Amino acid sequence: MHFKEYSSLLIVQQDTIVTVTLNRPVALNALSSQVIDELDHVLDIVGAAIAGGAWPCRGMIITGAGEKAFAAGADIREMTGMSPDQAWAYSTRMQALTLKLESLPVPVIAAVNGFALGGGCELAMACDFIYAATRAAFGQPEVSLGLVPGFGGSVRMQQRMGLARARELLYTGQRITADEAHRLGLVNALFDSQEALLTGARRTLLMIAGQSPTAVAAVKSTMRRVEGHSTSRGLEIEAESFREAFRTADMQEGTRAFLAKEKPAFPGC
Structure with missing residues (x-):
């Protein structure tokens, strides 16, 4: 597979594992329209390559650049100037990306190395499962901005942890630690460092790659x-x-x- 150079993503393919790094550390890897478009392009390349029958990709890791954030949410600066119709288009564009992630015929692990808030938490929940560094934090703080989740949070959070707990987190905008997310079943495994996190995700995907x-x-x-x-x-x-x-x-x-x-x-x- 051949990926172009992206302005907001770093792509590394090693063996049959593709690692996609959200690369806007100054903006805490916020999910701008450009990030969404570039992620969508990557998924199209991987999907088309697999459809060709060669299985050049057997698994994907999505993570964030830097030590602070996986993705701290949607891009609030970009959202501030949106009309209601533009906001709807922004929401449905990202929702379509999450559905594409779910339908990708290979497993995708979200390697959450820091904050996964709002859209970042929603992106992680669209992956097959979540591994997290112990310093990571999760939440859907949209209500603190007068907003509602727009990238699938109100749907996938209750699927992941049950209706009552999801309501509590969505209504309060509460942020939870990686330990609490693990206890609630949102996170599959915890790791002490970013290096261990990525190593663990890769180890699991290589194990899966040994199957049919x-x-x-x-x-x-x-x-x-x-x-x-x-x-x-x-x-x-x-x-x-x-x-x-x-x-x-x-x-x-x-x-x-x-x-x-x-x-x-x-x-x-």
Whole structure:
């Protein structure tokens, strides 16, 4: 894959892991329209490369530059001059990006190294899971600005931690520590330093990269599709995915290797 040089992002591809760093440390990596556009472009490149069948990317890490912030929120300076219609367009543009993240057929880890507030917390929640440095903090402080979450916070926070706790955080605008976020299930794992955080995220993605890429993609898609359905409908969707797995070369290779007591060489199709 070939990425252009971005003004607000740093892209590093090592092996099959792509690390995307939000690179506006002076602005605490705030999510400006430019950041959103550039993130969207990166996801398009990765998605198109995977669709080509080569699986050049098996996982993605999103993190922030500097030691203070993952992303401290939306760009308030940019928002101040927006009309209501422009604000709606800004919101729906970022919402579309979060949906694209969720539909990317590889796992995405948010490596939260500092503040993840407002839009930053919403971006992290759109990733498959969140790893955090112990100094990180999370919150949706929109009510303190006379605003409501616009990038998915009112939807994904209750999915992540339950309705009552999400209401409390959204109504109060309260900021919580990484430890509390971990206790509530928002964060999967905590790390003592930024270096350990990125190493841990990469280690997990490399472990996932050793599995069948078509199966991992199917599991991610299935979990997204069953959300919000009844148990019976969810089981139907799962059975459909199970059936489709039997059409893949990865299933044939995986079961063959298991019976032969060999390491599988998944073709990714």
